[in-house]
Amino acid sequence: MRLHWILIALCLLASACSRQPGPTLTSANAEAELDSGPVVQRKPQDAIDWSPVRLEAGDAWIDCSADYTLGGGRPLLSLAYEDLRRSLQDCRATGLMRLRYKGKVTASFAALMERSGKVAGDLGIGKRILDIDSAGGHVEAAIRAGDAIGENDWTIWVRGDSACHSACVLLLAAGDMRVIAGPIGIHRMIRLRSSATSRKELGEELRTVSDELRNYLERNGASDKVYDLMTTVPNRTLRILSVEELDQYGLSGANAVEDDLNRIRLARRCGTDFLQRRDAFRRAYDAHCAQAVDGETQDVDQMNDCGLALRGRFGFPGEQCADESPMAELDGAILMPRIAQDVPEEAPPDPTPTEQQSPAPATGNAKPARAVRVAPDSDDAPTPHGPSAGEDPAAEATEEAAAAEPDDVLPD
Structure with a gap:
């Protein structure tokens, strides 16, 4: 009889071991599920899929200089690991890469x-600049690209x-x-090929991505008002x-969010005097450099x-x-000692054959450099600059933009 029960126990154990483990719920996920609120944290980047892919809705260029007035750089023709490595190799000398992208935000971007x-x-290459020109694209692709941007220290122009x-x-x-x-510019997200026949059905389609979008904005330190605009401003x-x-x-x-993380790190490495001078510089930069000069x-x-x-x-x-000084991404020479050491050759976990990209234009839109005036210290408030200077912030876009095809879509 005892042998009989031992055999039954062994069979049950073998059966349990043969089952595939089900999805586990971490404490953070469990808490998020209970209170339906987003978890504020940087999202770790998933393992990169190196399957062949092409830029199907845009063009990209690589340059190892921050001076875009000289041109856009070399066209990026392939997203394969070895081809990307060759394209970026020269940027080791400056410690800086500028990626110019013109096109839509898609999965390939x-x-x-x-x-x-x-x-x-x-x-x-420690300093990375994304020099972008985009009319929009897929919300889910933007979240995925944004997580990669947040985890890899990008400046965006x-x-x-x-x-x-x-x-x-x-x-x-x-x-x-x-x-x-x-x-x-911003407007409401929409699924152009939606099968919805009522407001309720359309709302249910968008609800899944809405929770992810709120979480994304919060963990990156952006306001919920961005979400509000993406659900209220008409898509047209x-x-x-x-x-x-x-x-x-x-x-x-x-x-x-990144500034908070940096302050903790820089306080230990560079001291409080460094932080105070950096904060003072940023206030002066906002007042003098991020504003219009003489109304221009x-x-x-x-x-x-x-x-x-x-x-x-x-x-x-x-x-x-x-x-770590402000605008260090423009000081390639300063970074050279950090990259002078030999960097071992590495390959992706699953290398794939090189895929070729359709040729892109050899250069971007070059424009002549213009004289820069640093505003003198004064009590006069500088005139705000920007896309809506001199116009109602709540105004709708120009007639051309309003008539454009809506492209802020969710992929089917």
């Missing part, structure tokens, strides 16, 4: 951000000759630093955000030159923590 950040890290509309706005939430001269129109709104919504300047809107190159001229007043870059 998200792959571009994941892969370029990974390869830049493997090569020791929207130049005066560029724009960032609809789903592109979500990318701004994730950047460590956002330098904006072009128009930023475009709401252009003012400079004040961009700041209030956490979409411009230094990222508040500045572009990104002017804001950069203004900041570089201004920071010397605050002792930047100094010998101590030079690579």
Whole structure:
């Protein structure tokens, strides 16, 4: 009889071991499920899928300089690991890469951000700039790309000759630093091929992504008002955000979440005096460089030159923590000692054959450099600049933008 029960117990154990383990719920997930609130944390980047992929709705260029007035850089023709590594190899000398992208936010763009950040890290390229011009795209792809941006320390530029509309706005939430001269527009997300026949059905379709979107905005320090606009502004129109709104919504300047993490780290490494001087510089930069001068809107190159001229007043870059000084992404030479060491060759876990991309234009839209004026210290309040200077912040977009095909869609 005893042998009989032992055999039954062994069979039960074998059966349990043969089953596939079910999904486990972490304590953080359990808590989120109970109170239906988002968990505030940086989202770890998932393992990168290196399957062949093409940029189907945009073009990309790589440059190892922050001076975009000289052109867009070399066209990026392939997203395969080895091809990306070859494209970025020269940027080891400057410690900086500038990725210029013109097109829609799609799954292939998200792959571009994941892969370029990974390869830049493997090569020791610590400063990364996303120089973007996008009319929008897929919300879910923007969230995926934003998570890659947030985990790989990107500065985001929207130049005066560029724009960032609809789903592109979500990318701004994730950047460590956002330098904006072009128009930023937002509207309601929609699934163009929806099968919904009622408001209730349409709401149910969007509810799944809504929770993910709220969580994404909160963990990146952006305001819930961005979500509100993405659910209320009619899709056929475009709401252009003012400079004040961009700041209030956490979409411009230094990222508040990343800044908090940096303050803890920099206090230990560089001291409180460094932090105080950095804070003083940022206040001066916001007052003098991120504003219009003599009523004339500045572009990104002017804001950069203004900041570089201004920071010397605050002792930047100094010998101590030079690579952490404000606007260090523009100081390639400072970063050279950090990348001079040999970086071992690495390959992705599952290398795939090289995929070729359709040729992109050889250069971007080059424009002549303009003189930069640093505003003198005075009590006069500078005139705000930006996409909505001199116009009602709540105004709808121009007739051309309103008539454009809605592209802030959820993929089917």
